[in-house]
Amino acid sequence: MQIVVDLNRCQSYAQCVFLAPQVFELHGEEALMFRPSVPDDQHERVRRAEAACPVQAILVGEPAGLGAS
Amino acid sequence: MIGEGRIVVVGASLAGLRAAETLREQGFAGSLTLVGEEPHPPYDRPPLSKQVLLGRVRAQDVALPSRSAVDARWKLGVRAGGVDPIEKRVILADGEQLAYDRLLIATGTRARPWPNADEARLDGVLTLRTNDDAARLAERLDAGPRRVLVIGAGFIGSEIASACRELGLDVTVAERGPSPLVGALGGTLGTFAGKLQRAHGVDLRCGVTVTALKGRNGRLTGAEFSDGGRIDADVAVVALGAVRNTEWLDGSGLAAGPRGVACDAGCRAFDMYGIVTDDVFVAGDVARFPHPLFEYQMLSLEHWGNAVAQAEVAAHNMISPGPRRRPHLTVPAFWSSQFGLNIKSVGVPTFSDQVVIAQGSLREGRFVAVYGYRGRVTAAVSVNRAKWLEHYQYLIETAAPFPPAPGAADRPGSFDPVPSDVPSPQLLSHGPTVALTGHLPDRHLTLVRHELSPTAAHCR
Ligand SMILES: Cc1cc2nc3c(=O)[nH]c(=O)nc-3n(C[C@H](O)[C@H](O)[C@H](O)COP(=O)(O)OP(=O)(O)OC[C@H]3O[C@@H](n4cnc5c(N)ncnc54)[C@H](O)[C@@H]3O)c2cc1C
Numbered sequence: 001m002q003i004v005v006d007l008n009r010c011q012s013y014a015q016c017v018f019l020a021p022q023v024f025e026l027h028g029e030e031a032l033m034f035r036p037s038v039p040d041d042q043h044e045r046v047r048r049a050e051a052a053c054p055v056q057a058i059l060v061g062e063p064a065g066l067g068a069s
Numbered sequence: 070m071i072g073e074g075r076i077v078v079v080g081a082s083l084a085g086l087r088a089a090e091t092l093r094e095q096g097f098a099g100s101l102t103l104v105g106e107e108p109h110p111p112y113d114r115p116p117l118s119k120q121v122l123l124g125r126v127r128a129q130d131v132a133l134p135s136r137s138a139v140d141a142r143w144k145l146g147v148r149a150g151g152v153d154p155i156e157k158r159v160i161l162a163d164g165e166q167l168a169y170d171r172l173l174i175a176t177g178t179r180a181r182p183w184p185n186a187d188e189a190r191l192d193g194v195l196t197l198r199t200n201d202d203a204a205r206l207a208e209r210l211d212a213g214p215r216r217v218l219v220i221g222a223g224f225i226g227s228e229i230a231s232a233c234r235e236l237g238l239d240v241t242v243a244e245r246g247p248s249p250l251v252g253a254l255g256g257t258l259g260t261f262a263g264k265l266q267r268a269h270g271v272d273l274r275c276g277v278t279v280t281a282l283k284g285r286n287g288r289l290t291g292a293e294f295s296d297g298g299r300i301d302a303d304v305a306v307v308a309l310g311a312v313r314n315t316e317w318l319d320g321s322g323l324a325a326g327p328r329g330v331a332c333d334a335g336c337r338a339f340d341m342y343g344i345v346t347d348d349v350f351v352a353g354d355v356a357r358f359p360h361p362l363f364e365y366q367m368l369s370l371e372h373w374g375n376a377v378a379q380a381e382v383a384a385h386n387m388i389s390p391g392p393r394r395r396p397h398l399t400v401p402a403f404w405s406s407q408f409g410l411n412i413k414s415v416g417v418p419t420f421s422d423q424v425v426i427a428q429g430s431l432r433e434g435r436f437v438a439v440y441g442y443r444g445r446v447t448a449a450v451s452v453n454r455a456k457w458l459e460h461y462q463y464l465i466e467t468a469a470p471f472p473p474a475p476g477a478a479d480r481p482g483s484f485d486p487v488p489s490d491v492p493s494p495q496l497l498s499h500g501p502t503v504a505l506t507g508h509l510p511d512r513h514l515t516l517v518r519h520e521l522s523p524t525a526a527h528c529r
């Protein structure tokens with residue numbers, strides 16, 4: 001599982017930080033940093049963060065170009 | 070051509086990927102090929118100067134998630150060497166020729182190299198654009214160099230300096246302009262950024278150029294400056310801005326040059342005569358397009374959000390009949406995080422003559438700066454006040470009068486607009502991340518004979 005956050009859209013509401021603190025963190029007051037590659041044991045939490053984000057800034061998916069040669 | 074045919078996308082990064090997904094999402098059922106020079110599937114670049122340098126994320130782990138399944142043929146690790154617009158073929162470096170009905174150019178930019186090739190080869194001299202670059206730089210920083218030199222104080226240079234300080238490394242930043250970020254954000258925020266860097270312990274040297282990188286036994290040892298100063302450094306990061314990847318289009322007859330590939334508001338490429346093509350489209354950092362909110366100036370943006378939005382419009386238009394086509398009108402927007410601050414921008418700050426701190430204050434380090442041009446709002450930049458930005462985006466979209474009414478809850482100390490002091494790009498070390506290219510035609514056109522077609526043009 002990979003994620004990317006549209007940080008133009010993100011308003012630093014930090015719901016994702018509460019729900020998956022190992023994946024999302026606030027750097028300083030409001031700069032969101034995330035781990036693009038989600039560890040297996042965090043999938044469920046990241047799904048919840050994705051659903052909870054009030055501006056739908058979190059995109060969750062399989063790595064793009066999987067199986068590309 | 071609506072549902073079928075052959076589409077080739079050159080450049081398999083953010084814009085190429087999002088275009089490919091949009092094509093399939095909107096029902097394109099023909100053959101789709103993505104060509105990418107890098108061996109890696111599409112990945113996200115913004116973390117490379119942030120999380121990756123801080124050691125929180127590995128450079129190999131920044132792959133982009135797919136938005137939807139893309140049934141496509143991926144040719145990765147192969148460079149496109151040219152286009153034959155008459156036969157409608159892309160010629161690849163491995164000799165293969167890909168026929169297309171529609172072509173999308175999404176070849177982005179690369180890091181501007183250090184101009185002295187011998188010095189650039191010194192061990193310890195790096196640039197930052199790809200995940201391989203980031204892996205190399207992160208490894209160097211992790212090894213604990215005695216001092217890092219960052220050449221150029223644009224966004225990427227400033228973010229690198231920020232990461233160095235956070236890692237406890239000594240860092241010198243050299244910038245030819247009067248302050249960091251001044252090329253993108255103008256004088257008021259540039260001065261703020263300069264103070265911020267110094268407060269975080271950066272040895273910031275503005276108004277100087279690096280005249281030489283010094284080495285011994287092939288390894289970087291230090292640098293000399295135009296003011297006679299010199300430093301010891303074991304790592305130098307060249308952050309002089311970006312070069313658009315358009316050389317592969319030389320001889321194609323398209324309006325491609327150092328400022329990008331010119332296209333119309335519907336992402337259709339222009340040829341060298343300014344005639345719009347109907348089968349070649351452009352998106353992302355390599356595109357140069359007119360924007361009605363900014364007096365139809367041609368904009369070249371190096372913004373993540375633009376690559377996504379423009380790719381979606383280009384893809385839609387590639388498979389839609391004329392009246393169904395959409396213009397790319399998104400208000401430009403980007404973010405940066407450095408020295409613990411979240412910096413966000415909407416509009417085009419360089420398209421301005423005045424700026425005012427409309428909310429918050431520079432002293433607190435929390436504010437919104439609003440930019441105006443000839444009496445209307447053209448941009449806003451927030452520092453640790455992202456939630457306020459949406460309001461200003463609305464003002465930009467509606468061409469609201471500048472200065473905006475100071476109706477906000479917390480009033481700044483002074484509400485007097487000052488000149489926005491956007492310097493000429495020639496005065497900067499780093500290239501601007503937004504280039505207004507409307508008044509600066511790239512090159513002079515001359516008509517020459519050409520093998521591909523008797524009408525193709527070359528440029529000097
Ligand atoms: C370190 C860094 C940090 C950034 N941080 C931010 C940020 O905080 N906020 C923000 O808004 N933006 C940021 N950006 C900018 C953002 O990443 C770009 O706007 C975005 O990557 C543009 O996507 P693109 O697909 O248009 O071009 P690119 O990502 O440049 O991709 C172009 C691709 O085309 C390939 N290519 C080139 N020529 C050829 C050829 N002839 N044949 C085949 N393939 C070719 C290249 O190898 C490359 O993979 C940052 C960029 C970098 C490098």
Ligand code: SF4
Nearest residue numbers: 010011013014016053
């Ligand atoms: S929940 Fe959404 S808006 Fe809030 S910090 Fe996370 S990504 Fe940003």
